Amino acid sequence: MVRLLSVLVSVFLLLSLLSGCWSRRELDELGIAVGIGVDKAANGYRVTTQVVSPGEIAAARPSGNRTPVTVYETTGSTIFEAIRKITTKSSREIYLAHLRVLVIGEALAKEGIHKALDHFSRDHEVRTDYFVIVAKGATASDVLKVLTPIEKIPANYLYLALDSSQKLWAPTATITLDELITDITSEGKNPALSAVRVIGKQISQTQKNVESIEPPGFLKYSGLAVFRKDKLIGWLNEKESKGYSYITNNVESTVGAIACPGGGKIAVEVIKSKTKIKGKVRNGKPNIDIVVKMEENVGEVECEIDMTKRETISELEYAAKLRVEKIIKNTIKKVQSDLKVDIFGFGEAIHRADPAAWKTLKQNWDEQFAQLDFNVNASVKIRRIGTVANSFHKEGVE
Numbered sequence: 001m002v003r004l005l006s007v008l009v010s011v012f013l014l015l016s017l018l019s020g021c022w023s024r025r026e027l028d029e030l031g032i033a034v035g036i037g038v039d040k041a042a043n044g045y046r047v048t049t050q051v052v053s054p055g056e057i058a059a060a061r062p063s064g065n066r067t068p069v070t071v072y073e074t075t076g077s078t079i080f081e082a083i084r085k086i087t088t089k090s091s092r093e094i095y096l097a098h099l100r101v102l103v104i105g106e107a108l109a110k111e112g113i114h115k116a117l118d119h120f121s122r123d124h125e126v127r128t129d130y131f132v133i134v135a136k137g138a139t140a141s142d143v144l145k146v147l148t149p150i151e152k153i154p155a156n157y158l159y160l161a162l163d164s165s166q167k168l169w170a171p172t173a174t175i176t177l178d179e180l181i182t183d184i185t186s187e188g189k190n191p192a193l194s195a196v197r198v199i200g201k202q203i204s205q206t207q208k209n210v211e212s213i214e215p216p217g218f219l220k221y222s223g224l225a226v227f228r229k230d231k232l233i234g235w236l237n238e239k240e241s242k243g244y245s246y247i248t249n250n251v252e253s254t255v256g257a258i259a260c261p262g263g264g265k266i267a268v269e270v271i272k273s274k275t276k277i278k279g280k281v282r283n284g285k286p287n288i289d290i291v292v293k294m295e296e297n298v299g300e301v302e303c304e305i306d307m308t309k310r311e312t313i314s315e316l317e318y319a320a321k322l323r324v325e326k327i328i329k330n331t332i333k334k335v336q337s338d339l340k341v342d343i344f345g346f347g348e349a350i351h352r353a354d355p356a357a358w359k360t361l362k363q364n365w366d367e368q369f370a371q372l373d374f375n376v377n378a379s380v381k382i383r384r385i386g387t388v389a390n391s392f393h394k395e396g397v398e
Contacts, residue, residue, distance in 0.1 A: 031092035034069070035155030037140025038116050039105035041075045045116065047082035048073045048103075048141040049094055050155050067207060068152040071145050079119040096123065099130040100159040102177065103140035103196070109225065109232035114184060117230075120177055128177040131162055134225040134232065136195040143196055146204040146219050158219065162194055165221055170254040170270075171241035172221050184230050187362050188347025191227040192244060195235060196220065228341045228366075236331070243331025246292060246324060247344045249275040255299065258319045264303025268296045268320060271383065279349030281357040286350045286368060290328060292378040296320060298385040307385045320380040328376050342369040 035050035051070050072089050076082030086094050102120065104113055120126055135143045144154065151157035165172045172194045175183075183191040197220050198204060204217020224236040224244060236244060245251045251273040257265045272295040280287050298307070298316075306312055335343060347365050351358040361368050 029092060030095040031086075031090050032098055033094050033096050034098060034153055035101045035103065035144050035158065036096065036099060037103040037105065037135070037144045038079060038108060039139045039141055040108040040111060044075060044077040045079050045082055045108075046073065046075045046139075046141065047079055047086075048144050049083070049086060050144045050153075051090070051092075051094065052153060067147060069154060071141075073141060079116060083119075096126045099126060100155040101130055101162075102132045103143045103158075104132065104134050104193075105140040106135055106137065106232065107139070109134050109227075112230045114230040117177070117181065117184075121181060130176065131159055131194075132175055132177055132180050133158065133162065133194045133196050133221075136197050136222055136225065136235070138198045138201070142198045142201055142205075143219065146198060146217060147207065147209045148219065149210050149215050154219075158196065161219075162221060166245075166250065167252045168254070170245045170251045171223060171238045173224060173241075173245065173248075173250065184227075186345075186348065188342065188349075188351050188358075188365065189345040190229060190341050190343050192224045192236070192343045193227070195222050195225045197222045226335070226339050226341065226343055228339075233341065234339045236334070239327060240331045240334055243327045244343065246273065246275060246328050247277070247290060247331065249273075251275075256320075256323060258316060258323060260303035260305055261315065262303060262305070264305075266298060266303065266305070266316065267300035268316075268382070269299045271295050271297055277345065277349045279346065279351075279353040281350065281354045281361075284357065284360075286346075286357075286361060286372055288346050288349060288372060288374040290374060290376045292324060292328070292376070294320070294324065294378065294380045296380060296382050298382060301390070305390070307390050313382050313385075317380045317382055320382070321378045324378045324380070325376045328378075332374060336370050336372065340366055340370045342366070346372060346374075 031051040033049045033051050037048040039046040049072050051072060053066060053068055053070055072086045074082045074085040074089070076085055083094055104116070108116065121128070146154055148154045148157040151160065162172055162174055166174045173192060175191070175193055180191055180193070183189050199220055200217025209215050209217050223238055224241045225232055226234045226236060242254065251270060254270045255267060256270070257267050259265055274293045276291045278289045301307070335341065342365060346369060347362065350361060
């Protein structure tokens with residue numbers, strides 16, 4: 001009996017220590033934000049949140065006259081303050097745990113973003129696996145107000161389009177908040193973020209934008225935004241951005257064209273790409289070796305060429321090798337001459353190779369990077385030529 005009483009007392013004591021759901025918030029009391037944008041304001045920040053309209057997303061038959069998301073915009077001396085001020089416009093508390101994208105306006109990016117990022121890195125409710133992008137020639141507010149076809153929620157469109165573009169086309173970069181902060185604080189690498197443009201600003205922000213077979217306005221990823229630490233200093237075009245992806249080993253697949261020996265071209269699909277960067281220091285001078293190994297398939301032939309011959313395949317492999325080496329070299333030279341900032345992680349490679357030399361080199365690494373010698377060596381193997389050996393053009397079709 002005494003033993004039983006002791007057990008019961010122990011159980012009651014343990015139960016008294018258990019906390020209830022004191023911090024519970026019901027779903028119908030929250031505004032689920034899927035996208036957030038930060039712009040420069042006169043005295044602080046302008047924050048734009050894209051909040052899901054549950055009735056339009058979950059309903060079997062949407063009303064048709066309401067947009068699937070609602071955008072709230074406020075200003076504050078801090079981002080935290082601006083987000084809280086949204087309650088003066090919204091009946092629900094803004095909940096940021098399901099963010100898909102953080103959009104940074106171009107003007108703010110040029111001024112510096114490290115202060116703006118502090119709130120997002122500090123908030124315990126916000127995951128850091130969303131993508132960070134820069135609005136090019138526009139504000140973050142402009143981007144988040146665009147209605148998109150196919151994907152009802154525009155923030156989902158931004159996330160999925162960037163993810164598929166990085167995997168299938170390559171001139172974009174899927175950078176999360178953690179990766180961005182790591183690049184900003186790194187001594188041997190600076191950030192590069194995907195840039196998004198708004199095409200047809202006025203019409204794209206109305207319901208009419210999703211009511212036609214060809215949307216008059218849309219969002220388009222357009223190269224990369226280059227930063228020195230936390231400040232935007234320039235842009236890379238599409239080809240240069242693809243070179244950046246090759247160098248940083250972020251090409252899963254892409255498509256390119258090779259010139260045929262007798263005129264015309266052949267389209268090839270990269271199915272595998274692996275890049276290794278090796279740093280070394282000789283007589284106090286840093287040097288970088290870039291080795292790229294690729295596998296490709298032939299996807300289209302627009303010339304008369306005999307694909308059944310091994311020497312033909314060897315010629316195409318050599319042409320593909322020269323093509324990717326040229327893209328990489330031109331990208332590095334552009335960044336060295338115009339931007340003069342290491343976005344490739346060459347400094348990190350030198351640090352790994354020679355920590356002692358890096359202690360000296362890092363003091364003026366931007367200047368060292370601008371004069372850095374590098375070597376590029378690519379090798380390409382063509383694995384498949386498709387279901388036909390030669391183009392039907394060779395069969396007499398004009």
